[in-house]
Amino acid sequence: MTEKVAVLGTGKIGEALLSGMIRAGWAPADLLVTARRQERADELRTRYGVTPVSNAEAAKTADTLILTVKPQDMGTLMDELAPHVPAERLVISGAAGIPTSYFEEKLAPNTPVVRVMTNTPALVDEAMSVISAGSHATAEHLAHAEQIFGGVGKTLRVPEAQQDACTALSGSGPAYFYYLVEAMTDAGILLGLPRDKAHDLIVQAAIGAAVMLRDSGEHPVKLRENVTSPAGTTINAIRELENHGVRAALIAALEAARDRSKELASGKG
Numbered sequence: 001m002t003e004k005v006a007v008l009g010t011g012k013i014g015e016a017l018l019s020g021m022i023r024a025g026w027a028p029a030d031l032l033v034t035a036r037r038q039e040r041a042d043e044l045r046t047r048y049g050v051t052p053v054s055n056a057e058a059a060k061t062a063d064t065l066i067l068t069v070k071p072q073d074m075g076t077l078m079d080e081l082a083p084h085v086p087a088e089r090l091v092i093s094g095a096a097g098i099p100t101s102y103f104e105e106k107l108a109p110n111t112p113v114v115r116v117m118t119n120t121p122a123l124v125d126e127a128m129s130v131i132s133a134g135s136h137a138t139a140e141h142l143a144h145a146e147q148i149f150g151g152v153g154k155t156l157r158v159p160e161a162q163q164d165a166c167t168a169l170s171g172s173g174p175a176y177f178y179y180l181v182e183a184m185t186d187a188g189i190l191l192g193l194p195r196d197k198a199h200d201l202i203v204q205a206a207i208g209a210a211v212m213l214r215d216s217g218e219h220p221v222k223l224r225e226n227v228t229s230p231a232g233t234t235i236n237a238i239r240e241l242e243n244h245g246v247r248a249a250l251i252a253a254l255e256a257a258r259d260r261s262k263e264l265a266s267g268k269g
């Protein structure tokens with residue numbers, strides 16, 4: 001018998017995951033989706049050939065349930081879902097900030113729960129998905145979550161206590177790079193370049209740097225030193241970054257993101 005997987009609350013992240021699973025070889029016939037609006041359900045059926053069902057139906061039919069609603073909608077979803085989830089179902093939560101204990105309290109005793117924090121590059125199969133086991137999830141359950149999220153990028157197992165730090169680094173991470181690109185494009189305009197050209201130059205520099213970081217095996221310091229020649233242009237720019245405390249600002253920014261993630265996890269909206 002083939003395994004059925006249901007994505008509950010198939011919005012941006014849920015759809016990215018669904019399309020990644022299909023690209024990775026899952027049969028659309030084995031994938032169920034739930035949506036709050038009929039037009040969204042119809043759209044998913046037409047686009048991917050998957051089967052829209054109710055949340056209760058998904059709980060009864062699928063072997064694995066992946067919850068991808070917004071954290072503020074999780075209470076309503078769990079009220080609809082929990083009474084129908086048999087204890088052997090694997091429940092994977094993709095919601096930021098909600099601990100596995102929240103689900104374990106609402107589900108039947110011993111239900112395995114896995115928490116995953118992915119990020120929006122899931123849309124282009126370059127996600128970083130950080131995976132933690134709840135109290136009843138085994139290595140097999142973690143491997144299953146890795147297989148599913150591996151379809152849209154890289155995965156990493158961490159203890160759940162590190163999830164808030166990971167949210168600050170990779171969950172929010174893409175936003176910091178967009179922010180840098182935005183600021184550097186403005187700098188290009190100040191230096192007299194048209195916006196579109198400045199944008200293209202910075203984006204390609206970012207892609208080149210990212211591939212070098214991933215593929216060269218070199219430490220970032222070494223890569224930076226390679227473009228920092230004595231009395232050259234780069235060292236003048238680096239001096240300004242240091243003068244303006246950019247390194248300290250980044251450390252403080254990620255600490256603030258980690259703290260906010262902890263606050264959200266403890267229910268402070």
Ligand SMILES: NC(=O)c1ccc[n+]([C@@H]2O[C@H](COP(=O)([O-])OP(=O)(O)OC[C@H]3O[C@@H](n4cnc5c(N)ncnc54)[C@H](OP(=O)(O)O)[C@@H]3O)[C@@H](O)[C@H]2O)c1
Nearest residue numbers: 009010011012013035036068069070071073095096118119
């Ligand atoms: N976006 C990110 O950068 C990011 C990164 C990492 C993790 N996450 C996590 O991923 C989750 C989803 O985020 P997202 O950006 O994909 O949100 P989203 O686009 O709003 O997707 C959530 C979907 O769930 C649907 N929904 C809400 N309640 C439902 C219910 N009771 N039954 C069925 N469907 C329901 C919503 O319907 P409507 O269309 O009617 O609203 C929406 O389509 C969040 O928990 C977030 O923390 C997001």
